[in-house]
Structure formats: structure tokens, C-alpha cells
Amino acid sequence: MSESVKVAVRCRPFNEREKRQNEIKILDIDASSCAVTIKNPKKQQETPKTFTYDYVYDDNSKQIDVYNMTARPIVDAVLEGYNGTIFAYGQTGTGKSFSMEGVRDVPELRGIIPNSFSQIFSHINASPNKQFLVRASYLEIYNEEVRDLLSKTPKGLELKEHPETGVYVKDLSNFVVKSIQEMEQLINVGQKNRIVGATNMNDHLSRSHNLHHNS
Numbered sequence: 627m628s629e630s631v632k633v634a635v636r637c638r639p640f641n642e643r644e645k646r647q648n649e650i651k652i653l654d655i656d657a658s659s660c661a662v663t664i665k666n667p668k669k670q671q672e673t674p675k676t677f678t679y680d681y682v683y684d685d686n687s688k689q690i691d692v693y694n695m696t697a698r699p700i701v702d703a704v705l706e707g708y709n710g711t712i713f714a715y716g717q718t719g720t721g722k723s724f725s726m727e728g729v730r731d732v733p734e735l736r737g738i739i740p741n742s743f744s745q746i747f748s749h750i751n752a753s754p755n756k757q758f759l760v761r762a763s764y765l766e767i768y769n770e771e772v773r774d775l776l777s778k779t780p781k782g783l784e785l786k787e788h789p790e791t792g793v794y795v796k797d798l799s800n801f802v803v804k805s806i807q808e809m810e811q812l813i814n815v816g817q818k819n820r821i822v823g824a825t826n827m828n829d830h831l832s833r834s835h836n837l838h839h840n841s
């Protein structure tokens with residue numbers, strides 16, 4: 627049986643500032659062995675350290691390849707009735723939003739979230755004899771406060787634990803969605819309610835973090 631938690635590492639290309647400052651690349655990514663080797667630029671004589679992961683992506687990686695290798699199998703399992711979570715973690719400015727959301731209007735730059743909507747609804751549309759229920763919630767954690775981004779009055783919500791179903795957010799709204807368009811509408815509403823919106827892409831000082839949940 628394969629592991630239930632898998633870890634992927636993605637390295638982003640240098641940004642303009644890093645290029646201008648002639649930064650040196652300290653990561654070497656070897657896709658064939660899923661290994662990342664990191665060297666200490668201040669101590670060239672130090673032996674580089676190597677770590678292995680379930681998937682590794684270098685700075686040339688394409689959104690669709692990241693999706694197909696890492697996210698598609700999770701969404702496949704969800705469509706069969708299992709639970710699945712895709713979670714991006716990393717320092718500010720490292721490419722979490724790029725990987726998760728990407729650039730919505732440019733098909734090849736679309737990230738995991740829009741690609742998963744396409745996969746979910748094409749699967750549902752191709753399975754006329756099965757019934758599916760898709761519900762969506764969208765929340766933001768900002769300054770330790772859980773905010774419901776799909777509520778008209780986003781306010782702090784409580785985190786609770788249920789003995790059988792585990793941790794949940796009390797009173798978090800959720801909406802039944804029947805198409806990609808409906809899903810995108812909800813995302814648009816939620817984006818507008820985020821404390822620090824996607825328009826502040828270049829300000830990496832105080833971005834909030836958000837979780838997306840499809841069931």
C-alpha cells in the first residue's frame with residue numbers, strides 16, 4: 627500500500643530582484659531519484675545535504691505536470707469516495723499561490739485549484755449513472771482567526787472537534803456546486819473577502835493563508 631501522506635518539493639525560478647543581484651542557485655534537483663541537494667553558499671567546503679521526497683520539481687516544472695503527478699491521484703481518490711487534502715506550505719514568496727491558484731486566464735499557468743475543478747466536473751459529467759454531491763467552503767486564517775470567506779459578514783469562527791469526524795470549523799458556510807462556473811463564482815466572492823487579496827501579489831510581508839476544501 628502506498629503512503630497516505632506524500633510530500634512534493636517545488637523550486638521556483640529566480641525573480642527579477644534575485645536575477646539582478648546575481649544570486650547563486652543553492653539547490654540541485656534530481657527528478658530521477660526525487661532528491662534535493664542543498665549547499666551552503668557561505669561554506670563552499672561543507673558537504674552538500676541531500677533530502678529525498680515523494681516528488682520533486684525544479685524551476686522549469688510545468689503546472690500541468692505538477693498537477694498530473696501530484697494532485698490528480700488525490701482527486702481521483704476523492705472521486706471514489708476517499709478523503710483527500712492538498713496543502714501548500716512554505717516561506718512567503720516561494721510560490722504557494724502560483725502552484726495552488728496560478729494564473730487563471732492563462733490555461734498553461736492554471737494551478738492545482740482550477741485544474742482540480744476541471745477534473746472533478748469532467749469526471750461527474752462523464753458518469754451519468756452515478757450521483758455526486760460537491761460542496762465548497764472557503765476560509766482564511768488571519769492573525770489566528772478563522773474567517774469564513776463565503777459569509778456576508780466574515781467573522782471569527784470557532785475550531786471544534788467531533789469525536790467521530792474530527793476537527794471542524796463551527797458555522798462555516800458551505801455551498802452545493804454543480805459546475806466549474808459555480809465553483810469559480812464562489813472563489814471570486816471569497817477572494818474579495820480575503821483580508822489581503824491576490825492583487826497584493828508583490829507584497830510578501832503580510833499575506834494571509836487560506837485553505838480550500840472540496841468534498
Ligand SMILES: Nc1ncnc2c1ncn2[C@@H]1O[C@H](COP(=O)(O)OP(=O)(O)OP(=O)(O)O)[C@@H](O)[C@H]1O
Binds near residue numbers: 717721724
Ligand atoms: N514555478 C514558478 N514559475 C514562475 N513563477 C513563479 C513560480 N512560483 C512562483 N512564481 C512567482 O513568484 C512570485 C511569488 O510567488 P507566490 O505569490 O505564489 O508566493 P507565495 O508562497 O504564495 O507567497 P505568500 O506566502 O507571500 O502569499 C509570484 O510573482 C509568482 O508568480
